Amino acid sequence: MTIEGTGKNGVYAGDGALGLLEDCTLSATGFPAVYVGAKAAPVLRRCLVRDTDEDLSQDDDAAARFEACRSSNVRTGTLPTAPEGEAVPAAAGVAAPPGGSGGASTPAATEHEGAGEDQLPELLAELDRLVGLDGVKREVASMAKLMRMVKRRQEAGLQPPPLSRHLIFAGNPGTGKTTVARLYGRLLAALGLLVRGHLVEADRSALVGEYVGHTAPKTTAVFQRALGGVLFIDEAYALVPAGQGNDFGQEAISTLVKLMEDHRDDVVVIAAGYPDDMDRLIDSNPGLASRFTRTLRFDDYSSADLVEIVEHQATRHEYRIPRDTAAALLARFDAVERTERFGNGRTARQAFQRMTEQHAMRVADLDDPSDEDLTVLQPADVPAVVA
Template identity: 50%
Template sequence: MADNHKKDEIILQQLEVIRTMTEHNLSRMGSDFWGAPAPAPGSGAPERKAAAPEAKADGGTEKAAEAAADGTDQAVPPPEKLEDLQAELDGYIGLARVKREVKTLVNLVKVHQMRKENGLPETEMSLHMVFSGNPGTGKTTVARIMARIYHSLGILSKGQLVETDRSGLVAGYVGQTAIKTRKVLEKALGGVLFIDEAYALNGGGDNDFGQEAIDTVLKYMEDHRDDLVVIAAGYDGLMDQFIRSNPGLESRFNRFLHFDDYTPQEMLEIFRMQCRKGCYELDEDAAGAVQELIARENTDPVSFGNARGVRNLFERVLVCQADRLARQETVRREELMRLTAEDVRRAGESEREDAQ
């Protein structure tokens, strides 16, 4: 009986070790799922400086972001080096078309500023953009780095990203939508307002207040055109219809960036990147199992969610690894870092069981 009790204690200790290590590894992974892993200390690569805070306009704003966005004394981070930001963008997996468009836009802005410095006539330039593509293709990630790039170029005074959607802008009563929308816009001044699924603001019927939100946003875009950039995002066709439905929108949003779905190979590389960030090592045969699982589950990029689908798959594999290790009496450090083909296979089986 004493032996059984001691064995139970050992198993509980190992479970606690697994739980702690897993939480530690997950916490080390950046919130920017699409980005390149941070350079290792002493590698000689430049470390990423603290970016401007990101504020959620739906009540989930972090304290630091709230302070900065509300105009309190929260320090605004200094502009980052443009070369570092461009290198970070290049380090993102996929997004080839978007990277080219962003570089072209940066060059346009730089020349525009040089003409201004040399006293040459300036053509009015709109930096507001439409991001279109399926879920999980990196739209929010690119919006975040665009805010930092504009801050680096001196176009925006703070460079924060404020993310919202219809629920963050539209109220349920007459006169309240404009107030609610203005609060979000005030938080975004000096940075980028990212409106996800922006087309939901339009076409809600005669009693809908979405148009009031659109009108309020357009007015702020005009009144604060020197220190506010708005990015509207959503599905391809729906975003086209949304922009063309309103002359004010059509005149201000004349830059369109399309985000392609990730290829299976790119999604495998995203999975590998998450392994590197979390100090996990993927067995050689496990990599093939991951690629097969992605191919099987990614029958519809919209429902799978591109990189978000990969993230969900990665988390399921970690759960299966934890279940496997919990059955062992002792667990070495190397085993805590290892992901096997069996872990991947069980992750696929668990998904099919949940779907039944």
């Protein structure tokens, strides 16, 4: 079924409404494509929303369920969407996702999810390949083992131990927090403890409104996008500005605490930010301290770590870094002052970019550059430290 060009909503589920809508495409609607009223609990399955301003608007008390739905070319998207590769209807001018022909059966989806635990060794190996972060990697690997045991106890009909999956990531910018959060979600999905394991990133601007009554709906919309996965709140301490007691950020925190309680098995929340500022966030609401009981500390990268990051970048882009260039890089990173402007991994990536620019300028003057000329980064290409 196709619903197109409506003056208002494409689908309107009024207060308390129920029902099932399957294999439907909605596009070019005047109002949000789908509206769900208070205490309404419709099920939308394998629906596609495309080419419209907003895909979903729903009341705070709505209980709609979205199964294998997707949005495409939508300006404001809050619809919980299907994982990549899960089929949705193919409308005119819109190709079906890879691996689907327009209608995925439920048994197939269940079989795919059940095979997830086979991915654990590769996911843990991917975690171990990250540069530095030795303490973080040990913590995450330990939590994966613990949660695997929790799952086995549940399967055996035993009560699981008390366990909070929500985390504080305390560290300076550029220390790999987002990368680890994404892997954490994939690990939990492989264990069957999250449906999808996808990552939704947010910050204060995505959660806090500009006027009374605006914050709770904004926070709820972002949270709903993260259902089945991980909500990663970067610079989370900004929700509690220092010295400002009356701020809409408190409303965002209260809303998050309630949603985390209502959906305790459906989502993981990771709050990230500077180590010294995260205590202020936790102390701002008693509900946060009881939900965020574990903190992972992301240390700054050492100079040797930064060289390794540059070497990874070089390999990825088909450059080579000989030993003398690596030694020049190490000396360069040792000389960098570790102020609050220090970017950790970003500093390494910026150094690599400047090296390739300098290399290009140097090689461009050669009449007939060899393969070695085109690929080898020399010590002369290492940028000088700017005071």
